Amino acid sequence: MKIIVLGAGQVGAGIAVEMANEANDLTVVDQNPVLLKKLQDRLDIRTVVGNASSPTTLIDAGIEDADLLLAVTSRDETNMVACQVAHSLFSTQKCLARIRSTDYLQYPALFSPTAVPVDYIISPEKLVTRHIQHLIEEPGVLQVLDFIDGRARMAAVEAKSAGSLLGVRLRDLPSYMPDHEFRVVAVFRDNTSIQLDGQTRIQVGDEVFFIAACEDIAAILVGFRESGKRYKRIIIAGGGNIGEKLALSLENNYQVKLIEIDEAHALHMAKTLQNSIVLLGDAADADLLKQENIENTDVYCAVTNDDEANILSSMLAKRLGARKTLCLINRSSYVDIAQGSAIDIAVSPAQITIGALLAHIRRGDVLAVHSLRRGAAEAIEIKVHGDRQTSRAVGRSIGKLSMPEGVSIGLIARGEQLVFPHKDVCIESGDHIVIFLTDKRRIKDVERLFQVGVTFV
Structure with missing residues (x-):
């Protein structure tokens, strides 16, 4: 596939890294030659310096x-x-655009073949807000991802000693939770994926990924850790686009306080939010946090545009007694350092945005892509097409599929039915399959397995 990426920032560079490793013909355009030089030093790609919207620059690309x-x-x-x-000059087949301003997003009619021809809009703020909202709705999770139009979710949780499922063989899990169907798709122990079979037992400290119907997630989480109280009190540091959207999405169900350092913007937030308390001040002010009872706060969310400010204020909030800290971090090099210290969950907007973009880049009928474990692993939802003659998968049982190492099928959606697969379940055309890859470099093998070939034998 020949792909042109406009922009070599966090998202553009991330996409370049993802796609350059998958044998795509890739060109990156940016006005900053320093950013392009960094990419060329790492990747075998073409780069063009110039104005991304210029016809001449696009032709060069x-x-x-x-x-x-x-x-x-x-x-x-x-x-x-x-x-x-x-679209107008070169009839490009597919155009995706990152649009951040709500001034544009509130007018869907603006984006159409007869207006601004954008085939798909990526709104990082909207994606990140939804991601954080899910993390707050499911106490105890490290990640939570939607599949099958929101009917199923994959959750990641760190196993704790109080969990009733610890020490239980995977094959015996259904008998311990007969009212809730789910499937463990991966276990990371000491940051390394372990091979799963029916005899595998979950240990304290394991990072467990499982998939289930949305309504069953909370009950299953209790099996891997102590029963978590539902969150009530939320403090949001930063009243930018993400902070505002997050407060709006939470304020009707939680007690929300928002801290904003800019007086004019704080006044705007006070008028915009109906059920939230807006505080004018510095989120890194210990006296302010103590005054607002940080020790009784369930979740402290640092979502300003400054990575360092987010990290430091989250560490301070944790030291002062916040139950959970969630920190927005744009620089990928900071994410691994921050997560697991005083910061319980580090959220990378770039990784979330890249996952949304990948769903439109992957070959085959890929409906959703989620980047996991800071980009090392991946979960995808794919729709199966073909028949026994044209597909390597259709009409064959899961036990007979040549699944690549580190790849597992977590769930099959067949119409309205959710099927938790075992080796005798056969793949049918039209199935929606959720697949977990402990190593995203296996994606090409997965695409080949489920692609339709006209003359497949």
Whole structure:
């Protein structure tokens, strides 16, 4: 696939790393030659220095025969104009754009073939807000991901000694929770994926990934750790786009306080939010946090645009007694350092956005992609097509599929039915399959397994 990426920032660079390792013809465009040089030193890709929305620049990048344009610069207007130019002058097959401003997003009619021809809009703030909201709705999880149009979720949890399922063989788990169907798809022990079979037992400290119907997640979580109280009191540090959207999404179900350092913006937030308390001040002010009873706060969410400020205020909040700290971190190099210290969950907007983009880049009918464990693992939802003659999977039982190492099928959606697979379940055309890859480098093998071949024998 010939792909042009406009923008070499966190998202553009992340996409370049993902796709360059998958034998794609990739060109990255940016006005900053230093960013492009860093990418070229790491990856075997083409780069073009120039204005991303300029027809001349796009021609230099190879737009005339490109399969896909990803406009992910930091400016919405540049992304929109680039898609317009690509569609109008070069009939580019597919254009995706990152749009951040709510001024544009509140008018869906703006994005259409007869207006601004964007085939798919990526809104990082919307994606990140939904991700954090899910983490708050499911106490105790490290990650929680939606599949099958929100009917199923995959959750990651660190196993604790109080969990009733610890020490139980995987084959015996159903008998311990007969009212809740689920499947463990991966276990990481000491940051390494372990081989799973029916005899595997969950140990304290394991990072367990499992998938279940949405309504069963909370009950199953209790099996891997102590029963977690539902969160009630939330403090949000930062009233930017994400902070505002997060407060709006939570304030009707939780006691929300939002801290904003800019007076004019704090006044705007006070008018916008109906059931939240808006505080003017510095989230790194220990006296302010104590005054607002940080020791009784269930979740402290640091979501400003400053990574260092988020990390430091989260560490302070934890030291002062916050039950859980959640920190927004843009720099990927900071994520691994921060997570697991005083910061319970580090959220990477770039990784979340990249996952949404990958769903439109992967070959085959891929409906959802989630990047896991800081990009090392991946979970995808794929729709199966073909028949026994044209597909390596259709009409065959899971036990007879040549599944790559480290790849497991977690769930099959067949119409309205959710099927938790075992080796005798046969794949049918039209099935939606949720697949977990402990090593995302296996994605090509998965695509080949489920792709339709006209002359497959």
